[in-house]
Amino acid sequence: MALQLVCGLFLLWNILTSLFGIQTRPIAWVYYELVEIGAVVGLNLGVVANASLLFRARRRQRAAEETLRLASGAFMQVLAERFDEWGLTPAERDVALFAIKGLSVAEIARMRATSEGTVKAQSNAIYRKAGVSGRPQLLSLFIEDLMDDTVAEIAAQ
Secondary structure, rough: HHHHHHHHHHHEEEEEEEEOOOOOOOHHHHHHHHHHHHHHHHHHHHHHHHHHHHHHHHHHHHHHHHHHHHHHHHHHHHHHHHHHHHHHHHOOOOOOHHHHOOOOOHHHHHHOOOHHHHHHHHHHHHHHHHOOOHHHHHHHHHHHHOOOOHHHHHHOO
């Protein structure tokens, strides 16, 4: 970028001196042409370098998106494994998933077309089976699992 800036400033200076009639110390025509050629080559090299950097950045972005996709899949796999381990019923699985997603008891009840009391009872059963006392601890179990090396192993498969 510095090379592009210097080359661009040289060409701009050349145009401004001609436009405003600013007198500069003359140099031989051959040297002047060589400097202009160098400036144009420098600008083109800058374009190539920037294109290369853009290509690398896009490649890194695609890799990061793929890693995120794998981690998301790994999270769902960890959820399923834990739900199986705890012996959750299908209804409890739904409630647990909605709770982990951050939905309130009222929202879960509305989505499942059931009463809030039923959702609370299912939530208590989930917490008991998971060995936790509430939603924050339930969520922390999955955060710990994701931070564990097992997720990296699942994503590598």
